[in-house]
Amino acid sequence: MLHVNTHVMASSPKARLYGGMDAEERRAERRLKLIDAAVEVYGEVGYRGATVKAICEAAELTERYFYESFANSEALLIAAYSHVVGHLHEEMAAAAGAAGDDSEARLRAALTLYFTRLKQHPKPARVFLLEIAGIGPAVDAVKHDALRAFSDILVPQASDPKRGDKGSLISIGMIGAVIGIALRWVSKQYPQAIEDVVAVAASFCRVALAEADKSKLRSV
Incomplete structure (x- = not known):
């Protein structure tokens, strides 16, 4: 007679699969659902107006799954922000790379992608x-x-540690200007054309670009 070890069968990887995914993959899927739901809810009512219950309902998950992935609401906000920004930065870097080696062309390509995405996706923008x-x-x-990664994409030279405090201050000012322009543009419901907003934002970035070029020449 053939004896089957049912304990081994129950604990085998195949037996743990559900819907083609193992337990770890299902946890990752639930986590991503919560992040996507959080972006939607934050975009509608804001972080402070969002509740765990509302986010779980949007994700079509029970609240126990929230605490499976996140210690608290702030942890979810960080995850949602990192998720949104990570994708945005990847696209900006790709746009800059496709523009070639010219610093000005790379800058304008990255900014165009940035402002285009803000207009196309207002909830993640919020x-x-x-x-x-x-x-x-x-x-x-x-x-x-x-923000440091954002600066590295727009003007990589501005983040060179060899440039010291002056370079850091210029980089901070550049990013502050771009974010300020974006905030006003989004809050006013995009009154200017994307190319016009890009032109204004690029003018601030050129200060950092010019300073970086000066530093490069002095080091030669």
């Missing part, structure tokens, strides 16, 4: 521009890292 402000130290740290 997360990126508005909902991340004034929450707490952990959120501020994530935002700081994201």
